[in-house]
Amino acid sequence: MGEKMKKGHPIFVCRCENVTLEDIEKAIEEGYTDLESLKRKLRIGMGPCQGRTCLPIVIRILARKLKKRPEELLIPPSRPPITPIPIEVFLASGGEEDEE
Amino acid sequence: MRSEVVIIGGGMTGVSIAYQLAKRGITDVILLEKRYLGSGSSFRCGTGIRASFTTEEHIVLQKHSIEMWKELSEELGFFYLRGGYLWLFRKEEQVNAFREFSKIHNKYGVPTRIIYPDEIKELAPTINTEGIIAALYDPLAGKADPFGAVLSHAQACKKMGVKIYTQTEAKKIDVRNGKVIGVDTTAGYIETNKVVIAAGYGSRDIAKTAGVDLPLENVPHHALVTEKFKEVFKPLVIDWTSSAYIVQTYAGNILMGIDIEEQPNIPLTQRIDFIPTVVKVMVKLFPWLRYVNVLRYWSGYYVMSPDRHPILGPVDEVEGLYVAAGYSGHGYMMGPIVGRLIAEWIIDGKPSLPQAERLTLRRIKEGKLIYEKAVVG
Ligand SMILES: Cc1cc2nc3c(=O)[nH]c(=O)nc-3n(C[C@H](O)[C@H](O)[C@H](O)COP(=O)(O)OP(=O)(O)OC[C@H]3O[C@@H](n4cnc5c(N)ncnc54)[C@H](O)[C@@H]3O)c2cc1C
Ligand code: FES
Numbered sequence: 001m002g003e004k005m006k007k008g009h010p011i012f013v014c015r016c017e018n019v020t021l022e023d024i025e026k027a028i029e030e031g032y033t034d035l036e037s038l039k040r041k042l043r044i045g046m047g048p049c050q051g052r053t054c055l056p057i058v059i060r061i062l063a064r065k066l067k068k069r070p071e072e073l074l075i076p077p078s079r080p081p082i083t084p085i086p087i088e089v090f091l092a093s094g095g096e097e098d099e100e
Numbered sequence: 101m102r103s104e105v106v107i108i109g110g111g112m113t114g115v116s117i118a119y120q121l122a123k124r125g126i127t128d129v130i131l132l133e134k135r136y137l138g139s140g141s142s143f144r145c146g147t148g149i150r151a152s153f154t155t156e157e158h159i160v161l162q163k164h165s166i167e168m169w170k171e172l173s174e175e176l177g178f179f180y181l182r183g184g185y186l187w188l189f190r191k192e193e194q195v196n197a198f199r200e201f202s203k204i205h206n207k208y209g210v211p212t213r214i215i216y217p218d219e220i221k222e223l224a225p226t227i228n229t230e231g232i233i234a235a236l237y238d239p240l241a242g243k244a245d246p247f248g249a250v251l252s253h254a255q256a257c258k259k260m261g262v263k264i265y266t267q268t269e270a271k272k273i274d275v276r277n278g279k280v281i282g283v284d285t286t287a288g289y290i291e292t293n294k295v296v297i298a299a300g301y302g303s304r305d306i307a308k309t310a311g312v313d314l315p316l317e318n319v320p321h322h323a324l325v326t327e328k329f330k331e332v333f334k335p336l337v338i339d340w341t342s343s344a345y346i347v348q349t350y351a352g353n354i355l356m357g358i359d360i361e362e363q364p365n366i367p368l369t370q371r372i373d374f375i376p377t378v379v380k381v382m383v384k385l386f387p388w389l390r391y392v393n394v395l396r397y398w399s400g401y402y403v404m405s406p407d408r409h410p411i412l413g414p415v416d417e418v419e420g421l422y423v424a425a426g427y428s429g430h431g432y433m434m435g436p437i438v439g440r441l442i443a444e445w446i447i448d449g450k451p452s453l454p455q456a457e458r459l460t461l462r463r464i465k466e467g468k469l470i471y472e473k474a475v476v477g
Contacts, residue, residue, distance in 0.1 A: 036136040040247035043351065048395060049328055080370060084327060084393035090376045091383060
């Protein structure tokens with residue numbers, strides 16, 4: 001964080017997991033040049049919005065860095081549920097034993 | 101292309117073998133990963149690490165692995181915490197069985213002990229111990245960040261000169277006169293005399309191309325994570341009656357899993373009954389979970405061997421062929437020690453731990469199975 005602050009304005013790309021443009025560019029330089037590895041290295045796309053906010057931006061950053069078209073990058077699958085769901089909701093449905 | 105050693109599979113096992121080989125000076129190594137690093141089971145795992153098993157082989161190997169996890173996490177800079185394991189029991193017979201297991205643990209220097217609800221509550225505040233009569237506490241056990249572990253190993257390997265090819269699949273292990281002579285891949289042919297199969301769920305198929313039958317079954321297992329919290333509890337908690345487990349990961353998400361009936365060797369699919377089944381057990385243990393959001397649900401394979409121990413080391417029929425697969429649901433934790441043992445097999449001709457020699461494919465051929473009773477999830 002110290003580094004980010006010194007430079008004045010950190011540009012947050014992933015708001016859920018607090019990841020900046022600088023973090024992403026640095027990771028790409030270190031060799032994390034695919035979305036799946038960037039995701040695990042930085043946790044981009046792993047917050048409550050599941051990357052709907054940040055992944056499109058990350059895809060553009062990576063495509064630009066690699067001089068590829070966005071369509072050429074392998075896009076991570078999205079895991080269900082697409083939006084966060086309270087556990088309470090699942091208590092009411094199916095499952096093995098039922099008591100409550 | 102030519103390489104001294106080819107490793108097939110870029111999960112925890114593959115990167116650990118590459119790293120341990122490189123640290124001993126063998127850097128003329130190519131690691132092949134058909135998708136991306138960790139994409140098999142390693143990035144889908146429960147992140148738990150323990151030595152509280154029921155056989156000498158598992159306990160001794162895992163005790164060494166745990167020492168290595170600590171050193172590696174410092175050396176490579178990833179999250180590792182000895183937060184312990186709590187195995188919760190609801191029946192007297194479970195307590196009695198684990199009291200016996202605990203004697204075996206203690207014999208090999210793993211300090212587990214039976215504890216009662218008051219102490220359980222201290223170790224896992226907010227837990228509801230209704231119906232829980234006792235627990236086995238394993239203070240040596242813990243958890244580590246799988247993303248950090250796999251990626252930092254790979255990064256260190258690359259710095260030492262190891263070549264890592266992702267999106268590259270091994271198609272055939274080429275054997276002539278009983279010896280490995282190369283590997284055919286989607287990126288071309290690699291000449292080599294040493295191949296390590298560390299391909300997780302893909303191990304059986306690729307071994308077949310070398311004429312070797314690995315008796316492994318890929319069984320789907322499921323897990324979910326919730327949103328993140330500050331540290332709520334440190335240990336990984338297992339409800340032994342239902343086989344459900346819960347752990348707060350390095351990032352703060354709460355991860356949980358449970359065994360639901362599954363067919364072996366089928367594609368990974370989503371099971372709508374998984375989430376209700378696991379949360380029903382967990383809400384009883386941690387009532388506040390009811391108000392927590394589920395973020396992601398996924399599945400991955402446990403690669404099961406006939407006796408729930410991995411198949412490790414050289415294969416008698418084919419010179420130059422080594423295997424490290426079939427962990428039966430606890431192979432992430434074994435990554436460090438397996439990396440070291442396979443490196444020893446390749447460099448020294450034998451592993452430094454005699455227990456490892458009992459885990460080769462030969463045991464299965466000769467019917468000398470060693471059954472593990474404490475498999476979770
Ligand atoms: C839900 C769940 C929870 C788990 N919890 C735990 C836990 O808490 N603790 C624990 O220790 N273990 C746990 N496990 C088990 C653990 O995930 C595995 O034992 C471990 O990840 C095995 O690592 P690996 O490197 O051997 O295999 P993998 O991580 O599966 O890696 C094998 C790799 O080989 C690649 N591959 C396959 N075929 C080929 C080919 N022909 N060419 C090139 N590459 C190929 C695959 O793409 C894959 O990336 C869990 C598993 C699941 C599914
Ligand atoms: S903004 Fe990145 S996961 Fe939500």
